[in-house]
Amino acid sequence: MKKVFSLANVLAVAWFAGSLVLLIAIWWVVSLVTAHEIPDPAATWTVFSEMLQDPFYDYGPNDKGIGIQLWGSIKRVGAGFLLGSLVAIPMGLLMGASPVGMRLLNPLVQILRPVSPLAWFPLGLLAFKAAEGATVFIIAITSLWPTLINTAFGVSSIPQDFKNVGKAFGFSRWKYVSKILIPYALPHMITGLRLSIGVAWMVIVAGEMLSGGIGIGFFVWDSWNGLSLEKILSAILIIGFVGLLLDKLFNGLQQLVTYDKK
Template identity: 85%
Template sequence: MKKIFSVSGALSIAYFIGSILLLLGLWSLVSAFTGQEIPGPAATWTVFYEMLQDPFYDYGPNDKGIGIQLWSSIKRVFSGFFIGSLVAIPLGLLMGASKTGMRLLNPLVQVLRPVSPLAWFPLGLLAFKASEGATVFIIAITSLWPTLINTAFGVSSIPQDFRNVGKAFGFSTWKYLTKILIPYALPHIITGLRLSIGIAWMVIVAGEMLSGGIGIGFFVWDSWNGLSLEKILSAILIIGIVGLLLDKLFNALQRFVAYEGK
């Protein structure tokens, strides 16, 4: 209770409110400058409120509520993120623990890391024969790199004294992994996961625009085809809010791990 009503807590709330007011002010200026061609906050709120009245309606393949669209996107994001993490963490551990692994895999990472998710999409379609699998594929392949790189850095930065302790006590490989390597590298791994989930959430919009069907990205594209800029802006707000919540979730996990490591 003391933390909630502390000065720092009050300042955080004040800064957050200030940020929202700044956003609304800039948004209103842009709307006025474009002659209301870009809807302002009030017009967007009216449509946004209507969307929230029945977010889970289902009137057919191309007419579903924003709640269904959002949930579909979240499932794809976490599927791709989970698959990417399963690849990234073991490879990062290998690269960080082995100079040979680093020299062998690092050039491959640097070549593949900058590739756009849109470039991966045709390969995903070819491999999985369906847009759903292709979308999950591009999320996995583009979101794994921050986790891989941060994991490798965390493992490679383990102090030599820690390694010597393991050798002095005759730790087995498993005991060294669970008692020294993973605990020390865990904060770096969580940092990588935090960055990766942000990338995964950004990629989903582009992926669903290409794949169609259900999802927040398809909703944006469909709203554009329907000339509803208010719906597009509402979707952008939802995307931003969900991204903020995901970042806060991993930030809390990062703080917990950092605290445990002290």
């Protein structure tokens, strides 16, 4: 209990509260400057609280609660992120461990990495014949690069002394990978996964705007068509807070696997 109420935790909460106050203050100013064309926090809170009263209602294809919309997006992000990671981690290990792999694959990475998710969407539709599959595809193809690059960097930066220890003790290839390569590169891999989940969560909004159906991105687009800026701002806040929670989750995981020299 003392750790929960430690000075560091209290200060972290205080800084977070200060950030929220600053956000609300800027929001109020923007609302005043635009003559309330951008709804102020009070008006948005009224609509947001109404949305939370029954977040899981389902009255048809285009009329679902915010909880259902959010859960649909989280499932797509999870699927795309998992698929991207399953490609990125082995490919990053290969690039980091093998100079041949780095020379062969790095140009491919640098060519494909800057491509916008919107450019991938038509190919996803062609390949999967459905908007659902196309959305998961663009999440996977655009979120895998940070994990791949960080994994490759972590593996390639293993000190020579570590490699010499493995040779001195006669480690097999598997033992070297499990005892030296993975433990050393793991913090870099988690950093890459942390960046990738952020990219995946950003891409989902654009993907669902194009694909329609269920999801927080579709909810934003549908709210725009219904001229409800309060719902759009509410969705933006939800997207931001979910992104914050995902980042905190991977930050905690990163701290667990990071070696502290102290």
